[in-house]
Amino acid sequence: MQQFFSNLSRRSRVAFALGALAIVGITGGAAWWLGHPDYGVLFRDLKDADAAEITTALGQMQVPYRITDGGHSILVPGDAVYDTRMKLVSQGVPKGGSVGFELFKDSDYGVTEFAQRVNFQRALQGELERTIDAMDEVSSSRVHLTIRRDDLFAHDGDASKASVSIAIKPGKHVDARQVVGVQRLVASAVEGLTSDAVVVLDGNGTVLSAHAVDGSGFAADDRMDEQSHLELQLRQKVSTLLHRALANDDFTVSVDVRLNYDHVKQVRERLIAQGKDGNGLLVREKTGSSGKSADDSDPDRLKPGSSSTDREVEYAHGREQEEIVQAPGRIERISVGIVVPDAMPSGELSKLSDVVSAGLGLDPNRGDKVDIASIAPPVTLANDKPHVASANGSSAETSSVDDTDGAQQARGDAMRVSRMPTWAYLALGAGAFLLVALWMAFSTRPRPRRLTAPEREEALQRLRQWISTAEVKS
Structure with a gap:
């Protein structure tokens, strides 16, 4: 060596x-x-109580963990994230900081009725809080219930009430539909509670449930969304029919749908005629006679014209009762407006109107109508769209699109590089170091000295002598 x-x-x-x-x-x-495996996120956005509960459980399970994000996130080894999470969930960890129906798990039999009622209310509030906290936009919630008591001293005006306070995550938003969902969730869980009696607040004390639900139980945003969705469906149907009939897209369609959200309940009751004469079925008939005697000594002898006969008849009739409930959101009227090219004759317009009416199922008795107008398009003298030419002859719009694509591709490459694991960075660094070392070794190797002109002539003479000597020997 x-x-x-x-x-x-x-x-x-x-x-x-x-x-x-x-x-x-x-x-x-x-x-x-x-020796230092990658750690993955077990839970994030935790409350202090939940984080303490999880760390205690991980210590009992002897699972290594790290606490980051100011105590709001807990990390465990990456290959044990899902297994550990399933074990914690099976143990009921974390409980979410609220007490649910597990409150009755170890309850005493000697608890009074009042204490049982209070514990039930606490458990119900805790279960509702857990359900609301499961929403992606909600970080925490508090539920307060006032449940009506069914006893002799309760008044008819004492109805159940509820209030819900929601802490929304930063950058998130709770829309009207979700507020209505929270109201209906709480109302369905409490007996005798209606959605109108549930008040929903945010963390700043702003009432979110104000005007969220009307008397029909529909939110204002739900009305607009349902109407827009129905109009879009009808417009697509009309466009499909016109595309088949005109063989092009040179037309314009507008659909207006008027919906009725009134909740109507009708009760009708009528008698059903029965029997041969329509008077009804014979239930009871009673006949009696009375009169005055001519001689008191002979009661059986009556005076002429002094007798009378009474007859009582009782009939039974059938009864038919019909109850009709019209649900909110029914269609009250549909109006369709269509603009087609000027080249269509009036007869074709009439046929096209009939086809559209049949395709949409319009009812003239309800006030539905279809108006088709044949209007010539305006003459365009110049292109309205601006076109700015660049130095190389291409449009500025195209170049901006290319720049945008290039920027997006560069961002994508940067994201892919940032997602590389730690060992990849180590391997790249070592490889670069080795390449630099090899380059330095070969680049600093001493180069052979260049011969001068006399030395080249001398070497050439020697070479010629060697060649001539080799030729003579051969």
Whole structure:
């Protein structure tokens, strides 16, 4: 080994030492990386109570963990994230900081009725809080219930009430639909509670449930979304029919749908005629006669014209009761407006109107109508769209699109690089170091000295002599 090093030049020794250092560095980095596995997020956005509960459970399970993000995130080894999470969930960890129906798990039998009622209310509030906290936009919530008591001293005006306070995550938003969903969730869980009696607040004390639900139980945003969705469906149907009929897209369609959200309930009741004469079924008939006797000594002898007969008849009739409930959101009227090219004759317009009416199922008795107008398009003298030419003859719009694509591609490459694991960075660094060392070793090798003109002439003469000597011998 010593002879091997002695035969090497000084620069070769330096290159060999650098290569050995690179190998040792790569080996040490790989050993360090294997001894320090990557950690994955077990839970994030935790409350202090939940974080303390999770860390206690991880300590009992002897699972290594790290606490980051100011105590709001807990990390565990990456290969144990899902397994640990499933074990914690099976143990009911975290409980979310609220007490649910597990409150009755170890309850005493000697608890009074009042205490049982209070515990039930606490458990119900806790279960509702857990359900609301499961929403992506909600970080935490509080539910307060006032449940009506069904006893002799309760008044008819004492209805159940509820209030919900929601802490929304930064950058998130709770829309009207979600507020209505929270109201209906709480109202469905409490007996005798209606959605109108549930007040929803945000963390700043702003009422989110104000005017969220009307008397029909629909939110204003739900009305607009339902109407827009229905108009879009009808417009697509009309466009499909016109595309088949006109063989092009040179037309314009507008659909207006009027919906009725009134909740109407009708009760009708009528008698059903029965029997041969329609008077009904005979239930009971009673006949009796009375009169005055002519001689008190002979009661059986009646005076002429002094007798009377009574007859009572009772009939039973059938009864038919019909209850009709019209649900909110029914269609009240549909109006369709269509503009087609000027070249269509009036007869074709009438046929097209009939086809559209049949395709949409319009009802003239309801007030539905279709108006088709044949209008010539305006004459365009110049292109309205601005076109700015660049120096190379291409448009500015195209160049801006290319720049945008290039920027997006550069961002994508940067994201892919940033997602590389730690060992990849170590390998790249070691490889770059080794390449630099090899380049230095070969670039600093002594180059042969160039011959001068007399030396070249002398070498040429020797070469000629060797050639001539070889020819003579041959």
